[in-house]
Amino acid sequence: MSDSAFTPFNRVQMAQRAAADIPEGWYVNLGIGIPTLVADHVPLDREVIFHSENGILGMGPAPAKDAIEPWLINAGKQYITLRQGGSICHHADSFAMIRGGHLDLCVLGAFQVADNGDIANWATSENDTAPAVGGAMDLAAGAKRLWVIMDHTTKDGTSKLVNKCSYPLTAESCVKRVYTNLATLDVTDRGFVVLGMAPGLTLENLQARTDAKLHLPA
Amino acid sequence: MIDKTVQSMADAMAGIKDGSTVLLAGFGSVGQPNALIDGLIEQGAKDLTVAANNAGSGHVGLARLMELGRVRKIVCSFPRSSDPVVFETLYRAGKIELEIVPQGTIAERIRAAGAGVPAFFTATGVGTKMAVGKEHREIDGxxxxxENALYGDVGLVEAWEADRWGNLTYKLAGRNFNPIVAMASKLTIVQTQHVVGLGDIHPDHVHTPGIFVDRVLHIPYGDPGGF
Known part of the structure; x- marks a missing residue:
């Protein structure tokens, strides 16, 4: 099989693609890493309300260096701003928004996603001595829909889209869509359905880099 | 006349027993009752179980309390804070017990304790190693x-304002775990940036009603910083 030339999406393009698919009016929680970049690509006039699990609803962009409010941080412990209309609540109410199914969308990074929607994103070994789960399990199990943004493979080329996660699960059967540096895929009853690919990439070449079976839209 | 304000750290910490479960509010260093943690270090109680979101940072506060060998067990969602050197050293040496709890589950367990709910069912953690050994039930498919409620013998809280009845407000992201820690603890101790007159907090603006508060100590701590 010849490996024809193609151009993978970079981190910003991955974030842009996810951002373009978020409609006005959604309440959205973004995980750390590339998911955080998604907010930068939602125009302010498209009103999307960002949630941070430490009790912030209506999170705005990072403040200017001379306008930092030391009492306003996000879940990643970065300084943030509040948009007009933003609000504060306590931790149990903030997680009620998550666990009660009130968030339209959560976007997380992941180590692995299986073609039944299982996600592994918090520990790389069953024997991890002191794994840190934070709010990942609540978000994965609780949001109305879960999207994942991640590289398609590990650095050594191992597929992160798998038949069955080998790492400890964060939650079962909850991922609805995956944005990778090679493709956009929906998780359906049939498994992964390819919605789009990086320029120049063929389905054959994508499949060659993917453990799980890929399908075309019906 | 009810007056929950106390005049010294020693009075604030009086009576905390060895073996207590201490609920510690704060997220990052925002809304974290740092002065009260130092007071607990000074007070001397040991064999503590501490529930907090993180397992301490650097060699101060909670990390210091652990370093002194006073904490038997940590219940938290994210033991790896910015500088978790003390926790990791103790944990690797088998000198501290760890219970990892998803952040929403720890928050709800604390809230449940405050609300008199001894246990509740949640979807969080199903199919993961968090579910091992726990009762499973199918409800509507x-x-x-x-998950069991998480009660505190002692709760440590940082408020923005407090009055002598113990009514509290919090500032911005400083609210976090503070209201639920106040609800869930038998002895709720508050450090407050400002003490205000009774009635100065508009009834609509009270975040934690005084019924959940036992002691208030005025500590004009200033802005949080350093996570």
């Missing part, structure tokens, strides 16, 4: 696991 979805599987849930049973």
């Amino acid at each position: 979805r599987t849930y696991i049973l």
Whole structure:
């Protein structure tokens, strides 16, 4: 099989693609890493309300260096701003928004996603001595829909889209869509359905880099 | 006349027993009752179980309390804060017990304790190693696991304002775990940036009603910083 030339999406393009698919009016929680970049690509006039699990609803962009409010941080412990209309609540109410199914969308990074929607994103070994789960399990199990943004493979080329996660699960059967540096895929009853690919990439070449079976839209 | 304000750290910490479960509010260093943690270090109680979101940072505060060998067990969602050197050293040496709890589950377990709910079912953690050994139940077609309430013998809280009845407000992201820690603890101790007159907090603006508060100590700590 010849490996024809193609151009993978970079981190910003991955974030842009996810951002373009978020409609006005959604309440959205973004995980750390590339998911955080998604907010930068939602125009302010498209009103999307960002949630941070430490009790912030209506999170705005990072403040200017001379306008930092030391009492306003996000879940990643970065300084943030509040948009007009933003609000504060306590931790149990903030997680009620998550666990009660009130968030339209959560976007997380992941180590692995299986073609039944299982996600592994918090520990790389069953024997991890002191794994840190934070709010990942609540978000994965609780949001109305879960999207994942991640590289398609590990650095050594191992597929992160798998038949069955080998790492400890964060939650079962909850991922609805995956944005990778090679493709956009929906998780359906049939498994992964390819919605789009990086320029120049063929389905054959994508499949060659993917453990799980890929399908075309019906 | 009810007056929950106390005049010294020693009075604030009086009576905390060895073996207590201490609920510690704060997220990052925002809304974290740092002065009260130092007071607990000074007070001397040991064999403590501490529930907090993180397992301490650097060699101060909670990390210092652990370094002194006073904490038997940590209950938290994210032991790896920015500088978790003390926790990791103790944990690797088998000198501290760890219970990892998803952040929403720890928050709800604390809230449940405050509300008199001894346990609840949640979907969070189903199918993961968090579910091992827990009661499972299918309700309306979805599987849930049973989680127990997390009660505090002592709760440490940082408020923005407090009055002598113990009514509290918090500032911005400083609210976090503070209201639920106040609800869930038998002895709720508050450090407050400002003490205000009774009635100065508009009734609509009270975040934690004084019924959940036992002691208030005025500590004009200033802005949080350093996570």
